[in-house]
Amino acid sequence: MTTHSEANPQKKTEELESVVIRFAGDSGDGMQLTGGQFTNTSAVLGNDISTLPDFPAEIRAPAGSLPGVSAFQLNFSSSEIRTPGDQPDVLIAMNPAALKTNIKDVHHGAIVIINEDAFIPRNLERANYESNPLEDDTLKNYRVYRIPISTLNQNALVDIDISGKAKDRCKNFFALGMMYWMYERPLDVTIEWIKKKFAKNELVVEANIKALKAGFHYAETAEVISTHYKIQPAQLKPGKYRNIMGNEATALGLVTASTLAKTPLVYASYPITPASDILHELSKRKNFGVKTLQCEDEIAAIGAAIGAAFGGSIGLTGTSGPGLALKSEALNLAIIVELPLIVLNIQRGGPSTGLPTKTEQSDLLQAMFGRNGDSPLAILAPCTPGDCFHMALEAVKIAVKYMTPVIFLSDGYLANGSEPWMIPDYQSLDPIEVKHPQLTSEKFLPYLRNESTLARPWAIPGTPGLEHRIGGLEKEDVTGNVSYDPQNHEKMTHLRAAKIQAITQDIPDLEVLGKPEGDVLVVGWGSTYGAIYSAVEKLQKQGASVSSIHLRYLNPFPKNLESILGSFRRVLVPEMNMGQLAMILRAKYLIDCQTLNKVQGQPFKISEITAGIEKLLSSTHEVKNVARSR
Amino acid sequence: MSLEVVKNEKLTRKDFTSDQDVRWCPGCGDYAILATLQNVLPQLGIPREKYAFISGIGCSSRFPYYMETYGFHTIHGRAPAIATGLKAHRPDLSVWVITGDGDALSIGGNHLIHALRRNVDLKIILFNNRIYGLTKGQYSPTSEYGKKTKSTPYGSVDYPLNPTALALAAEATFVARTHDTDIKHMTEVLKAAGEHKGSAFVEIYQNCVIFNDNAFTQVSDKQTRDDLSIKLADGKPLIFGKELNKGIKLNQGSMEVVSFEADSPPDDLMVHHATKDDSVYAHLLARMEEIPGLPVPLGVFRAIQKSTYDEMVQAQVQDAIEKTGPGDMEKLLNSGDTWIVENKA
Numbered sequence A: 001m002t003t004h005s006e007a008n009p010q011k012k013t014e015e016l017e018s019v020v021i022r023f024a025g026d027s028g029d030g031m032q033l034t035g036g037q038f039t040n041t042s043a044v045l046g047n048d049i050s051t052l053p054d055f056p057a058e059i060r061a062p063a064g065s066l067p068g069v070s071a072f073q074l075n076f077s078s079s080e081i082r083t084p085g086d087q088p089d090v091l092i093a094m095n096p097a098a099l100k101t102n103i104k105d106v107h108h109g110a111i112v113i114i115n116e117d118a119f120i121p122r123n124l125e126r127a128n129y130e131s132n133p134l135e136d137d138t139l140k141n142y143r144v145y146r147i148p149i150s151t152l153n154q155n156a157l158v159d160i161d162i163s164g165k166a167k168d169r170c171k172n173f174f175a176l177g178m179m180y181w182m183y184e185r186p187l188d189v190t191i192e193w194i195k196k197k198f199a200k201n202e203l204v205v206e207a208n209i210k211a212l213k214a215g216f217h218y219a220e221t222a223e224v225i226s227t228h229y230k231i232q233p234a235q236l237k238p239g240k241y242r243n244i245m246g247n248e249a250t251a252l253g254l255v256t257a258s259t260l261a262k263t264p265l266v267y268a269s270y271p272i273t274p275a276s277d278i279l280h281e282l283s284k285r286k287n288f289g290v291k292t293l294q295c296e297d298e299i300a301a302i303g304a305a306i307g308a309a310f311g312g313s314i315g316l317t318g319t320s321g322p323g324l325a326l327k328s329e330a331l332n333l334a335i336i337v338e339l340p341l342i343v344l345n346i347q348r349g350g351p352s353t354g355l356p357t358k359t360e361q362s363d364l365l366q367a368m369f370g371r372n373g374d375s376p377l378a379i380l381a382p383c384t385p386g387d388c389f390h391m392a393l394e395a396v397k398i399a400v401k402y403m404t405p406v407i408f409l410s411d412g413y414l415a416n417g418s419e420p421w422m423i424p425d426y427q428s429l430d431p432i433e434v435k436h437p438q439l440t441s442e443k444f445l446p447y448l449r450n451e452s453t454l455a456r457p458w459a460i461p462g463t464p465g466l467e468h469r470i471g472g473l474e475k476e477d478v479t480g481n482v483s484y485d486p487q488n489h490e491k492m493t494h495l496r497a498a499k500i501q502a503i504t505q506d507i508p509d510l511e512v513l514g515k516p517e518g519d520v521l522v523v524g525w526g527s528t529y530g531a532i533y534s535a536v537e538k539l540q541k542q543g544a545s546v547s548s549i550h551l552r553y554l555n556p557f558p559k560n561l562e563s564i565l566g567s568f569r570r571v572l573v574p575e576m577n578m579g580q581l582a583m584i585l586r587a588k589y590l591i592d593c594q595t596l597n598k599v600q601g602q603p604f605k606i607s608e609i610t611a612g613i614e615k616l617l618s619s620t621h622e623v624k625n626v627a628r629s630r
Numbered sequence B: 001m002s003l004e005v006v007k008n009e010k011l012t013r014k015d016f017t018s019d020q021d022v023r024w025c026p027g028c029g030d031y032a033i034l035a036t037l038q039n040v041l042p043q044l045g046i047p048r049e050k051y052a053f054i055s056g057i058g059c060s061s062r063f064p065y066y067m068e069t070y071g072f073h074t075i076h077g078r079a080p081a082i083a084t085g086l087k088a089h090r091p092d093l094s095v096w097v098i099t100g101d102g103d104a105l106s107i108g109g110n111h112l113i114h115a116l117r118r119n120v121d122l123k124i125i126l127f128n129n130r131i132y133g134l135t136k137g138q139y140s141p142t143s144e145y146g147k148k149t150k151s152t153p154y155g156s157v158d159y160p161l162n163p164t165a166l167a168l169a170a171e172a173t174f175v176a177r178t179h180d181t182d183i184k185h186m187t188e189v190l191k192a193a194g195e196h197k198g199s200a201f202v203e204i205y206q207n208c209v210i211f212n213d214n215a216f217t218q219v220s221d222k223q224t225r226d227d228l229s230i231k232l233a234d235g236k237p238l239i240f241g242k243e244l245n246k247g248i249k250l251n252q253g254s255m256e257v258v259s260f261e262a263d264s265p266p267d268d269l270m271v272h273h274a275t276k277d278d279s280v281y282a283h284l285l286a287r288m289e290e291i292p293g294l295p296v297p298l299g300v301f302r303a304i305q306k307s308t309y310d311e312m313v314q315a316q317v318q319d320a321i322e323k324t325g326p327g328d329m330e331k332l333l334n335s336g337d338t339w340i341v342e343n344k345a
Ligand code: SF4
Pocket: B023, B024, B025, B027, B028, B029, B030, B059, B060, B129, B133, B134, B207, B208, B209, B210, B211
């Protein structure tokens, strides 16, 4: 199905490059699902997309209340995009609370679609509206479409034999149907999905499909919406694509790594937002030999992963900030016994329980230093949802090659955000080498290191003749026996550090976006990639002397980082924390970097980064002018 | 991978002795346990390389260093968790957890109960000396109420925990108790634990000569032990005493001691069955030590069969492979809604 506009010649078609839509409603209104469907349909149509789900920590806050609002923003485009968009062009507000919490983000002149039926006194009161925003001038700067979505939906489903309440639950599909007409999307992807999802209940399948179609036809025929919009497919790199979320890509990367390494994966975890979806994903992959253990707590989870690694598996655990704190002692055990281990830390707002469903990058220092003793390990950070796949492969590769724990720092934004992802050709992926030694005529020495990687051998139980003991007490170099010798401790401390440093030989050089030298260098890491890239690219087009690099390897850093840093007058580090990477860069390279921080539980907007760069550029010019006038 | 039992007659205690100097205090009960286990392992017919000893922190947890097997001295309280991961990945191994009363019941209480509840095929050997030895003499979760130690100069106000009762409540499929001065009994119990399929919990009364000497005279003093303890034997009535003239019977739901002429016990004595389906009887045994006048039971309280965690985890993997075929990477990568972007050039 493409366009039905022939059916109603009154309606105009306009072509747009990109659109940012935000669906907002009560957490019971199915907004995440609606947004997800629009995303999949748009992805299959060939648009570039980027999404930002935003949901409350409570599963069901009181209906109609402000804390109960759940929203899903997506940016879809005919050109390349890297963020979910700074401001929505369209807001769908299913109730007054959704309008109240979201309208401030919407730019003037944008379309606001309102479910008029929900604007009753009780809901207005719950949303703290003193007067009805549909009747006062709250919305005077917007193109408002008031549509009685609940009533229209009920009417459309009048013949279906399910309860009124069940019918009401279909209204998100009615709204989705309207949006599909407005943006010329086909219905088939969603229809197929409904059939699969509700396969057990035919009437629900029928009702949802009917609601979807009714919404579509309503938008097509009613007078309210006069225009619909065309967004051409994007010119993505040729290849086969699928839409992917960060956590999904992470799980997929891990299964791929396990298959490439011909070594089974043991994922031990304790449920925690926003990491649990990785446990759910991996628990479906048993036919790949994946074993998932839901443990009694965070410590048990990392313990089980370490035990599995001792037995020769790829041992993994996944968590979020508070869980990483609980795992630190065990992480140190993995460091001293030098076993491969991957710890996925899907960051969220902290401290303490903090903001479980909101994103932040504030665990970098915890990952880097949150353990007793000098205890270095490898740290990686994916930069987009799709990149989670690649970095998960890297994490496994580094862990098994260097016999070290690796922390994988994703975050809530990457975990739940999605983008089109070019499916890699499995055959072209590099194999991952895993070696377990066997008995030879030489005496087996558990801490005899590989010359280039400094890794110790990974001898596993069951191998005759290689019986040996490891443990958390300091090890004697080479033999691995317990040693309290001061010189040996110093040597081992240096060796552990040198081993992590040795990983640089496998880390690709950073690529500079823009000129290799100039006034301002923007240094990002992790999920800020899209916003930084877009901001820098925009300013470069305006002639600004700004470039950027993006760190995906945080310990050790890529080899060429220092020389790049030295090629710019000023360095700006935008982070969703209070300046953690900046602190490390300052300490390590003695450079004066400027920070740009945001800790609102939301990703950076392009405009926020642009403003930060512009500010620094103007002060740089002042400095230069002062210098010249001297 | 299933536990492959290979008869290997040649293995002896020496094969299980590592080259490391044993560093427990002279006279510590740990020595006897080490020697006994080094004797028991060759009798189990499992190749040496298939053994893995996992421990936590404490005097007892140094144990793996002295065993010529795979060993992992881990962190305080977490050995059952680490062993669970190892056994889940490697059901072919015989995995032993060596722990103490502080390690297993204080800092690691959570992991212990969950390992037992899941029936992970682990042999969990708890050296109970009712004291913290390695940190030099603080009271432990099994120290008696009112105990004066370095950290409780006025006496402890903590009520102690009963390890066997806890293990039973945690659904352990094998629960036993022995002590470090009766090598023969310890050998039998450890052998039975080693042969049990599922999580086996063994409490060993272990004497700490330095900080809690003579804590277990009830079972060790040659003069009185036969009257103060009872050895459980499957299918046999509960009879004890130096003269074998005392027995235990149930009276209105409570256990009580009855005396009789030796060799003619009454018919209504309780008979020991470790394999009863329900755990009510085993719970009674576990509580005996708390009842004044009743002897301390030694031996296997309970031994039942139930699918093990590691076996079921493995079976789900096998099942999935049989039902859907081994994982196809290409298919997985290409699953979901996909689309093709053509080369425009
Ligand atoms: S302190 Fe006690 S338990 Fe520890 S080694 Fe010495 S005697 Fe044994």
